[in-house]
Amino acid sequence: MSTNIRNFVVLGSAFMLGLCLANCALPTTTHNSDHCFYAEGDATCKKNHDTALPYCMYDRGECQNGSADGCVAEKPLTLDCYSPCGEGKLARDDSSCIEVADESGDDESGNDSEGILVTDLASSMDSSTESTGDSSDTSDATDIDTTADDSMCECDDNFNGFCNDANICEYLCNNGSPCPKEAGCDEDLEECLPADAVYHVGPDLNIDMSFETLEEAMGAIGSQSATIILHHNPDGYADFTVSVATGQILAVRGAKDEWPELRSVSTKSCTNVDSYSFVVSGQLSIEHIFLRGKGGVLVQDNGQAIINGTQIVTTDCPPVNCTGLWLRARNSMLGQTDGVTAPINLLDGCSAALNATTIYAPNTEILTTRPAIACSDGNPGVNLRNNLFYSNADPHILCNIISTHDNKLLSWPSNWFVNAADGDLHVNYDMLNMGRKMSLQTDPPSDIDPSSDIDGHPRTPNYAGADVPF
Numbered sequence: 119m120s121t122n123i124r125n126f127v128v129l130g131s132a133f134m135l136g137l138c139l140a141n142c143a144l145p146t147t148t149h150n151s152d153h154c155f156y157a158e159g160d161a162t163c164k165k166n167h168d169t170a171l172p173y174c175m176y177d178r179g180e181c182q183n184g185s186a187d188g189c190v191a192e193k194p195l196t197l198d199c200y201s202p203c204g205e206g207k208l209a210r211d212d213s214s215c216i217e218v219a220d221e222s223g224d225d226e227s228g229n230d231s232e233g234i235l236v237t238d239l240a241s242s243m244d245s246s247t248e249s250t251g252d253s254s255d256t257s258d259a260t261d262i263d264t265t266a267d268d269s270m271c272e273c274d275d276n277f278n279g280f281c282n283d284a285n286i287c288e289y290l291c292n293n294g295s296p297c298p299k300e301a302g303c304d305e306d307l308e309e310c311l312p313a314d315a316v317y318h319v320g321p322d323l324n325i326d327m328s329f330e331t332l333e334e335a336m337g338a339i340g341s342q343s344a345t346i347i348l349h350h351n352p353d354g355y356a357d358f359t360v361s362v363a364t365g366q367i368l369a370v371r372g373a374k375d376e377w378p379e380l381r382s383v384s385t386k387s388c389t390n391v392d393s394y395s396f397v398v399s400g401q402l403s404i405e406h407i408f409l410r411g412k413g414g415v416l417v418q419d420n421g422q423a424i425i426n427g428t429q430i431v432t433t434d435c436p437p438v439n440c441t442g443l444w445l446r447a448r449n450s451m452l453g454q455t456d457g458v459t460a461p462i463n464l465l466d467g468c469s470a471a472l473n474a475t476t477i478y479a480p481n482t483e484i485l486t487t488r489p490a491i492a493c494s495d496g497n498p499g500v501n502l503r504n505n506l507f508y509s510n511a512d513p514h515i516l517c518n519i520i521s522t523h524d525n526k527l528l529s530w531p532s533n534w535f536v537n538a539a540d541g542d543l544h545v546n547y548d549m550l551n552m553g554r555k556m557s558l559q560t561d562p563p564s565d566i567d568p569s570s571d572i573d574g575h576p577r578t579p580n581y582a583g584a585d586v587p588f
Contacts, residue, residue: 152187153177153186153187154174154175154187154188155174155177155188155201155204155206156205156206157205158203158204158205159202159203159215160172160173160174160203160204160215160216162174162187162189163187163188166189170191171191172191173189173190173191173194173202174188174190174200174201174202174204175188175189175194175199175200175201176188176194176199176208176458181194181387181388181458183387183389194389199388199458199459202215202216203215208458297311297313298313299313299345300345300371301316301345302345302368302369302371302403303369304343304401305367305401305403305422311343311344311345311367311369312342312343315339315343315344315345316344316345316347317329317335317345317346317347318346318349319331319332319334319335319347319348319349320348320349320350320351320373321352323349331356332346332348332355332358332360336360336361339368341363341366342366343367344369345369345370345371346369346371347372347373348370348372348378348407349373349376350376350377350378351378351379354379354381355378355379355380355381357382357384357411359382359391359394359396359397360395360396360397361391361396361397361399362396362399362400362401362402362421363399363400364399364420365400366399366400366401367401368400368402369402369404370396370402370404370405370407371405371407372405372406372407377406377408378407378408379407379408379409379410380395380408380409380410381409381410381411382394382395382410382411382413382414382432382435383411384413388412388435388436393412393434393435394416394435394439395409395411395413395414395415396414396415396416396423397418398416398417398418398421398422398423399419399420399421399442400420400421400422401421401423401424402415402421402422402424403423403424403425403426404423404424404425404426404428405426405427405428406426406427406428407428407429408428408429408541409429409430409431410431410432412432413432413434413435413439414430414432414435414436414437414438414452415438415439416439416440417441417442417443417445418440418441418442419441419442420442420443421440421442422442422443422444422445423438423442423445425438425445425447425450425452426448426449427449428450428451429450429451429541429543429572430450430451430452430453431452431453431454431455431478431538431541431542431543432453432461433454433456434457435459436454436459436460437452437454437461437462438452438463440464440465440470441465441466441468443467443469444468444469444470445464445468445469446470446472447470447471447472447473448472448473449473449475449568449570449572449584450476450584451475451476451543451572451585452475452477452478453476453477453478453479453538453543454478454479454480455478455539455541456480456482458482458488459488459492460488460491460492460516461477461478461479461490461491462490463492463493464491464492464497464499464500464517465493465494465497466497467497467498468497468498469497469501469520470499470500470501472501472502472503473504473505473568474503474504474505474567474568474571474581474584475506475583475584476505476506476508476543476583476584476585477490477491477506477507477508478490478508478538478543479507479508479509479514480510480538481510487509487510487511488511489511489513489514489515489516490509490514490515492516493516493517493518497517498518498520499517499519500517500518500519500520502519502522502523502525503521503522503523503567504523504524504567504580504582505525505526505582505583506525506526506528506582506583506584507525507526507527507528508527508528508529508534508535509527509529514527524580524582525582526583534546543584543585544573544585544587545583545585546587547587567580567581571584571585572584
């Protein structure tokens with residue numbers, strides 16, 4: 119898990135950077151030769167520590183764990199912190215040293231096997247691309263798939279429906295009926311959450327069942343299922359990790375037209391739950407809020423997360439890291455401004471369905487590319503529809519792709535967006551007027567997509583990403 123704010127690169131600076139990369143010598147770096155990352159990875163750890171510390175972890179930035187030689191007891195949660203083979207390579211570069219589990223399902227260390235496999239995107243998608251920008255510029259928007267998946271289900275977008283892995287439409291609540299008192303819903307039962315458990319959080323509200331901080335509200339809620347209506351706080355909310363317990367259902371919604379912001383300022387490693395704004399073992403739905411700072415949402419155990427109309431742009435840790443059951447994102451912006459991990463990490467059995475969402479994965483501090491979505495071996499994979507990806511990695515999705523329809527890919531320069539470095543992933547209107555026009559409209563039209571963008575502006579069907587720039 120990872121990342122740290124990097125400067126926004128404008129077109130001119132990107133050009134100068136390219137010249138420097140071609141002609142400038144980079145400074146040399148001194149490495150710790152005793153560290154497993156530069157030795158033989160897991161083999162070095164097992165040789166030195168047997169089964170006590172059998173896994174090798176990368177030694178830089180948010181991947182650091184305090185171990186002198188990089189050996190840890192548990193397999194790192196992300197592909198970009200794990201180095202099974204060493205020799206200066208991460209798991210996404212070389213996973214050949216990951217041991218295959220025996221018939222009992224355990225590896226030599228006694229832990230469940232979680233071998234990592236990256237799947238060639240070409241095996242799941244049409245490999246052809248079509249430039250939609252100026253013919254003299256190779257960094258314009260391109261289609262990343264050209265054929266529609268006719269098996270997609272039909273959902274009524276007015277009620278936030280999602281197509282699940284079986285292509286069956288699931289509604290967020292009660293067959294689309296509004297819940298009393300703005301209550302959230304139980305995704306599994308499609309029933310409204312209790313109307314007497316709707317809590318408001320914000321300064322000076324003078325509303326029944328209101329609190330000034332999330333910590334106070336969660337103290338009152340405990341492990342019961344509830345809804346939180348979060349209001350804008352001009353002074354900002356204190357850093358607090360909201361934990362959703364197993365069996366608990368929590369809906370967190372921004373108050374109408376307020377777009378409140380939560381910011382994680384943890385100094386701990388991305389492997390620590392305190393680095394995330396939400397840690398989910400039950401079911402969480404979030405809607406119309408900003409998440410900023412170190413980490414976004416950690417979904418674990420039997421956790422389920424629904425992200426709708428929300429902006430999560432983090433620095434050190436991924437916007438979404440999922441080892442739970444599933445993730446659904448719709449009409450949202452998910453980005454990471456720096457670091458070495460993919461913005462969306464799907465590990466173990468966590469599947470995902472993404473629709474009309476913008477995903478931002480810029481190059482790392484050391485100018486290496488990273489994918490927009492990364493999955494571990496055995497992961498069920500992703501359903502993708504009308505999403506807008508920014509990534510310079512090839513392939514930019516390291517997952518099994520269950521279904522795909524009219525997604526778009528952007529690459530250099532990064533000023534496709536208004537101010538990505540500061541978390542604003544709205545499409546840059548200036549870019550549209552500089553001969554770098556994007557064709558984000560896709561065909562054929564369909565009525566299963568959101569009828570408005572993340573800001574509530576009307577959108578035509580089959581439009582890629584969360585923001586309509588016209």
